[in-house]
Amino acid sequence: MLPYQMRTFDGYLDAYRRSMEDPDAFWADVAGHFNWHRKWDFVSRSDFDNAQFSWFGGAMLNITENCLDRHLEDKGNDIALCWEPNDPAKAVRKLSYRELHREVCRAAEMLRWQGICKGDRVCIYMGMVPELVIAMLACARIGAIHSVIFGGFSAQSIADRVEDAGARHLICCDGAFRGAKEIALKDIVDDALVRCPAVANVIVFRHTGCPVRMLEGRDHWWHEVMLNVDDQEALQHPAESVDSEDPLFILYTSGSTGKPKGVVHTCGGYMVYTAYSFANVFQYQPGQIHFCTADIGWVTGHSYIVYGPLCIGATSLMFEGVPTWPDAGRFWHVVDRHRVDILYTAPTAIRSLMSFGEGPLEGKDLSSLKVIGSVGEPINEEAWQWYHDQVGKGRCPVVDTWWQTETGGILISTLAGVTPQKPSFATLPLPGIFPVLLNERGQEVTALHENGYLCMAASWPGIIRTTYGNHERCRAAYFNQFPGYYFTGDGAYRDENGYYRITGRIDDVLNVSGHRLGTAEIENAINEHPEIVESAVVGFPHDIKGQGIYAYVVHTPDIAQPDALRNEINETIARFIGPFARADKIQFVSGLPKTRSGKIMRRILRKIAEGETQQMGDVTTLLDPGVVEEIALNRL
Numbered sequence: 001m002l003p004y005q006m007r008t009f010d011g012y013l014d015a016y017r018r019s020m021e022d023p024d025a026f027w028a029d030v031a032g033h034f035n036w037h038r039k040w041d042f043v044s045r046s047d048f049d050n051a052q053f054s055w056f057g058g059a060m061l062n063i064t065e066n067c068l069d070r071h072l073e074d075k076g077n078d079i080a081l082c083w084e085p086n087d088p089a090k091a092v093r094k095l096s097y098r099e100l101h102r103e104v105c106r107a108a109e110m111l112r113w114q115g116i117c118k119g120d121r122v123c124i125y126m127g128m129v130p131e132l133v134i135a136m137l138a139c140a141r142i143g144a145i146h147s148v149i150f151g152g153f154s155a156q157s158i159a160d161r162v163e164d165a166g167a168r169h170l171i172c173c174d175g176a177f178r179g180a181k182e183i184a185l186k187d188i189v190d191d192a193l194v195r196c197p198a199v200a201n202v203i204v205f206r207h208t209g210c211p212v213r214m215l216e217g218r219d220h221w222w223h224e225v226m227l228n229v230d231d232q233e234a235l236q237h238p239a240e241s242v243d244s245e246d247p248l249f250i251l252y253t254s255g256s257t258g259k260p261k262g263v264v265h266t267c268g269g270y271m272v273y274t275a276y277s278f279a280n281v282f283q284y285q286p287g288q289i290h291f292c293t294a295d296i297g298w299v300t301g302h303s304y305i306v307y308g309p310l311c312i313g314a315t316s317l318m319f320e321g322v323p324t325w326p327d328a329g330r331f332w333h334v335v336d337r338h339r340v341d342i343l344y345t346a347p348t349a350i351r352s353l354m355s356f357g358e359g360p361l362e363g364k365d366l367s368s369l370k371v372i373g374s375v376g377e378p379i380n381e382e383a384w385q386w387y388h389d390q391v392g393k394g395r396c397p398v399v400d401t402w403w404q405t406e407t408g409g410i411l412i413s414t415l416a417g418v419t420p421q422k423p424s425f426a427t428l429p430l431p432g433i434f435p436v437l438l439n440e441r442g443q444e445v446t447a448l449h450e451n452g453y454l455c456m457a458a459s460w461p462g463i464i465r466t467t468y469g470n471h472e473r474c475r476a477a478y479f480n481q482f483p484g485y486y487f488t489g490d491g492a493y494r495d496e497n498g499y500y501r502i503t504g505r506i507d508d509v510l511n512v513s514g515h516r517l518g519t520a521e522i523e524n525a526i527n528e529h530p531e532i533v534e535s536a537v538v539g540f541p542h543d544i545k546g547q548g549i550y551a552y553v554v555h556t557p558d559i560a561q562p563d564a565l566r567n568e569i570n571e572t573i574a575r576f577i578g579p580f581a582r583a584d585k586i587q588f589v590s591g592l593p594k595t596r597s598g599k600i601m602r603r604i605l606r607k608i609a610e611g612e613t614q615q616m617g618d619v620t621t622l623l624d625p626g627v628v629e630e631i632a633l634n635r636l
């Protein structure tokens with residue numbers, strides 16, 4: 001048991017009180033259980049007006065020593081990483097802490113050989129293989145900043161991210177397996193890098209064995225450059241000592257503008273917060289197997305497959321495949337095969353598996369499960385109940401964990417078996433987290449069951465530090481709306497117990513199958529099609545995806561085939577963003593409802609997409625009210 005793990009509700013209340021009375025003392029206590037090269041001069045400093053936050057100021061450390069080296073003595077032979085391949089017939093890979101440590105040291109040496117230095121940005125586009133984790137940790141070991149790009153993103157999206165990060169190095173795989181599909185990742189990288197002449201170095205890990213083109217001088221095989229590395233030297237090379245506030249990684253996420261933001265997290269605070277939240281929310285006990293089904297291309301994978309679990313010496317299981325291949329019993333097979341203790345997945349996966357009924361669960365032994373978790377979007381009661389009854393067999397606490405890429409780790413959640421749970425409620429904040437609900441005028445909403453904007457009244461170690469290359473954007477997006485607060489972009493209310501229920505985004509950000517997408521981003525992609533004049537994208541409730549994408553599109557006169565154009569529009573979206581951003585519904589309209597100043601009235605379009613075609617609210621400010629009638633009449 002970890003000293004900062006709360007084990008009872010009273011323990012939680014006590015910790016919460018301590019965190020309120022003296023936050024710095026509270027966090028210093030937690031941070032005392034990590035390895036630092038140099039102790040901090042101060043615990044925290046916050047300047048909300050300028051969006052400037054530091055944690056463990058002046059401290060020096062290397063996060064990978066906390067993830068690896070410090071476990072070698074006691075847990076060197078324990079499994080750190082267990083890899084379940086896409087194809088269940090292929091071999092599982094297990095890396096002990098000693099083995100993972102050695103691989104990370106070797107990969108770090110390889111990166112040094114390739115001329116990568118502290119502070120350099122390294123983009124990683126690999127799919128779910130152990131070498132992805134090794135590559136991330138190798139970057140962290142030498143003080144380079146990794147930016148993992150989800151394997152579903154298109155060449156254009158890779159190029160945008162590589163360019164924004166100013167990366168001159170990229171690590172990828174030849175290909176990736178995804179269910180029955182094989183994806184040629186290196187080909188996509190080649191397309192992307194045509195637009196990124198600054199990238200001088202590409203390291204390719206061979207995974208699928210598919211044919212790839214290697215550009216002389218730029219592209220290198222991972223296994224070949226690894227031949228330069230002397231294992232003894234690699235093991236002896238000390239990890240880079242970095243400042244607590246040096247960046248650890250950049251992770252791009254969507255906002256309400258067309259351009260994704262590079263969320264920056266730093267070493268000390270992120271380390272402390274992911275380990276602290278992991279240990280407490282999931283109540284991890286030594287020897288347990290933690291299976292987070294997320295892709296490491298998203299923050300959930302960063303925090304709860306890689307950094308959080310490894311920091312506390314857990315066994316983390318990573319899964320290459322998809323929930324429904326070869327059949328809808330795949331997760332249950334993995335749980336059974338590895339005797340998984342903790343399962344952490346997304347509502348969209350739960351709803352999708354629920355739609356197959358109980359058949360796929362039959363014959364699977366899920367008795368090893370102790371805690372089951374949900375993340376990424378509000379979980380509806382029906383899915384919660386099914387998860388609780390059919391997967392947890394009514395005996396596992398369900399943790400509905402609310403957080404964001406920007407928060408680094410879980411802020412509001414039940415602590416498994418320690419604090420109460422309630423279907424579709426994220427429930428209570430972790431000690432050290434101080435949520436408030438504000439109304440439009442910035443006043444606190446105190447009434448029960450009344451919706452407000454969810455904000456945080458104080459900083460915590462995992463808070464976003466900046467948006468890469470543009471600090472003003474960070475300030476404007478999160479700290480401007482309500483001075484003195486971090487603004488989440490979510491709406492929420494509280495029940496009579498003070499439990500939080502998150503109701504969803506209140507900005508133009510969609511959450512489609514747990515993937516975060518900006519409506520403006522999708523519109524920009526659609527507008528790239530030569531036959532499209534303009535478009536407006538909104539979300540609508542979708543049984544499995546949570547939210548679906550509804551696009552209203554104005555095309556040029558005289559198009560031949562509306563259905564062919566619909567396909568082309570989706571091809572365009574796939575090309576500019578990625579296949580996962582395809583529109584579920586595309587309605588051709590003669591015009592969009594706009595105010596006299598030219599602003600699209602999304603409120604109306606949202607209502608129509610949701611199926612409300614009568615009560616449209618005030619349309620008198622519209623330039624052409626007639627267009628609303630037409631759109632409502634032809635709704636898909």
Ligand code: WT7
Nearest residue numbers: 375376377378400401402403404405502505516
């Ligand atoms: C947005 C953040 C958190 C890691 C994965 C997604 C929504 C997330 C919950 C939850 C209701 C949730 C919010 C949030 N969200 N978890 N338990 N209940 N909504 O990270 O891509 O940064 O998305 O996901 O709307 O703002 P992300």
